[in-house]
Amino acid sequence: MNSSTKRSGSPAQxxxxxxxLRHPSVMTAFAGILVLCQILDGFATGLGMARFxxxxxxxxxxxxxxxxxxxxxxxxxAKGSAIxxxxxxxxxxxxxxxxxxxxxxxxxxxxxxxxxPWSVIxxx
Numbered sequence: 001m002n003s004s005t006k007r008s009g010s011p012a013q014x015x016x017x018x019x020x021l022r023h024p025s026v027m028t029a030f031a032g033i034l035v036l037c038q039i040l041d042g043f044a045t046g047l048g049m050a051r052f053x054x055x056x057x058x059x060x061x062x063x064x065x066x067x068x069x070x071x072x073x074x075x076x077x078a079k080g081s082a083i084x085x086x087x088x089x090x091x092x093x094x095x096x097x098x099x100x101x102x103x104x105x106x107x108x109x110x111x112x113x114x115x116x117p118w119s120v121i122x123x124x
Contacts, residue, residue, distance in 0.1 A: 021100035024093065030103035031090035035083050037110045042079040044118035046071060051122070 020026055048056055049071045057063040065074040093099040
């Protein structure tokens with residue numbers, strides 16, 4: 001019997017992407033990636049604000065909060081809240097079908113929209 005053949009004799013089918021993304025360990029991995037992204041983005045944003053000033057912040061709400069309350073308190077609250085949301089989403093992953101896909105898409109989007117741009121800016 002071929003290793004790609006099930007006991008019934010029919011060829012084994014690879015799991016589809018959605019079922020892989022909904023697997024608990026895969027959801028946990030993407031949640032971990034998002035938490036790490038939040039931490040890295042917090043540090044990169046802090047460095048960027050120290051180097052270029054608060055005017056460099058692209059998010060208007062964060063920029064105004066930084067002006068009112070300071071960079072560190074704003075980033076701690078913003079990143080802490082984002083991490084709490086990621087953890088909450090992961091905990092809901094068994095009950096809510098779309099969480100796995102959402103964590104994966106958010107991970108990719110965050111890397112492309114926050115981590116890479118800050119890396120380019122700060123490494124100049």
